[in-house]
Amino acid sequence: MSSRPAPADPLTLEVVELIGSVVARYHQEYDEAAARHALTGSQARLLTLLRHRPLPMREIARRLKCEPSNVTGIVDRLESRGLVERRPDPADRRVKLAAVTDEGRETADRLRASLDFAREPLADLTSAERAVLRDLLKRMLGTGRPEPSRGRAGD
Amino acid sequence: MSSRPAPADPLTLEVVELIGSVVARYHQEYDEAAARHALTGSQARLLTLLRHRPLPMREIARRLKCEPSNVTGIVDRLESRGLVERRPDPADRRVKLAAVTDEGRETADRLRASLDFAREPLADLTSAERAVLRDLLKRMLGTGRPEPSRGRAGD
DNA sequence: TTGATGTTTCATGATGTCAAGCAACTCGGT
DNA sequence: ACCGAGTTGCTTGACATCATGAAACATCAA
Numbered sequence: 001m002s003s004r005p006a007p008a009d010p011l012t013l014e015v016v017e018l019i020g021s022v023v024a025r026y027h028q029e030y031d032e033a034a035a036r037h038a039l040t041g042s043q044a045r046l047l048t049l050l051r052h053r054p055l056p057m058r059e060i061a062r063r064l065k066c067e068p069s070n071v072t073g074i075v076d077r078l079e080s081r082g083l084v085e086r087r088p089d090p091a092d093r094r095v096k097l098a099a100v101t102d103e104g105r106e107t108a109d110r111l112r113a114s115l116d117f118a119r120e121p122l123a124d125l126t127s128a129e130r131a132v133l134r135d136l137l138k139r140m141l142g143t144g145r146p147e148p149s150r151g152r153a154g155d
Numbered sequence: 156m157s158s159r160p161a162p163a164d165p166l167t168l169e170v171v172e173l174i175g176s177v178v179a180r181y182h183q184e185y186d187e188a189a190a191r192h193a194l195t196g197s198q199a200r201l202l203t204l205l206r207h208r209p210l211p212m213r214e215i216a217r218r219l220k221c222e223p224s225n226v227t228g229i230v231d232r233l234e235s236r237g238l239v240e241r242r243p244d245p246a247d248r249r250v251k252l253a254a255v256t257d258e259g260r261e262t263a264d265r266l267r268a269s270l271d272f273a274r275e276p277l278a279d280l281t282s283a284e285r286a287v288l289r290d291l292l293k294r295m296l297g298t299g300r301p302e303p304s305r306g307r308a309g310d
Numbered sequence: 311t312t313g314a315t316g317t318t319t320c321a322t323g324a325t326g327t328c329a330a331g332c333a334a335c336t337c338g339g340t
Numbered sequence: 341a342c343c344g345a346g347t348t349g350c351t352t353g354a355c356a357t358c359a360t361g362a363a364a365c366a367t368c369a370a
Contacts, residue, residue, distance in 0.1 A: 011285050012277055018292040023181045026174060028220060058349060065183060070326055072351055094334045094349045121295040122167055129291060130166050136288045137173040140276040213316060225359055227318055249316045249367045
């Protein structure tokens with residue numbers, strides 16, 4: 001993986017720098033949007049994760065890439081505010097499913113609607129440019145079909 | 156600002172989603188790289204900020220977008236490990252400049268070198284594609300020179 | 311002097327890790 | 341079918357970091 005030599009060319013470094021800026025700005029705006037709804041960033045992420053369906057605690061921890069014991073606390077705080085509730089899993093009594101309440105879903109929806117980032121900025125790009133951006137990002141993330149013609153089946 | 160109507164078109168939403176993925180992955184890899192050097196994310200960011208020149212505490216807070224009282228603690232921890240030191244500002248005795256020590260600079264350099272993200276992923280893009288990506292990101296960030304000659308040449 | 315600015319300290323709360331504990335599930339041997 | 345060992349899911353506790361806001365203090369600037 002990281003055995004590849006470091007590309008020191010200025011163009012790559014510039015792109016890396018720009019991505020850093022995008023990340024910083026995204027985070028800033030995300031936290032601000034969350035704060036507007038009296039949520040922390042972690043709470044907002046968790047709430048968003050539950051928007052569509054309930055999840056077991058351990059699954060939340062896996063997706064948020066943190067320890068399950070951490071999730072306990074975040075869910076505790078959201079539950080004490082009535083945004084989330086714990087339900088038993090009928091299939092396994094060890095498991096507790098965290099699920100948004102009606103109020104929690106409303107909050108999550110409002111939060112999503114107020115997430116301006118990459119919406120206002122993207123407004124300055126044409127449709128074609130956005131499509132190009134999408135394809136490049138996909139390939140960066142390895143989501144973009146690894147070009148079956150060229151192979152690279154390995155790794 | 157946010158008075159613009161929300162563009163609900165699928166393409167924009169997809170790009171927003173992708174940017175979210177990039178942000179998540181960047182953060183994960185950044186924190187992992189920091190952890191490899193026994194640093195937290197905040198400590199790594201602060202150390203990186205000081206790599207080139209010392210900065211007053213209040214300036215660090217401004218760039219990190221947090222309270223000055225918070226910076227005190229982070230610098231305290233880095234200072235207790237010998238990675239950073241406080242110096243007086245000759246021009247203003249109220250001010251304390253935080254500066255990396257030699258060891259701090261080495262750590263910052265090693266950290267930077269181990270930041271694989273957007274380097275390995277970018278390796279799959281051609282030079283031309285990277286240039287396109289750079290330009291699109293620049294425009295997203297508003298860094299793309301708002302055309303000073305004509306002033307708002309607009310769309 | 312008066313007011314503004316830069317830093318620190320304190321109190322408080324959220325986030326994060328790890329180790330230990332409890333409850334419930336699984337599975338193998340009898 | 342049973343029972344016991346090991347595993348898994350969640351919580352609790354202790355602890356460190358990060359973050360904010362109010363208050364204290366020194367210094368600057370008018």
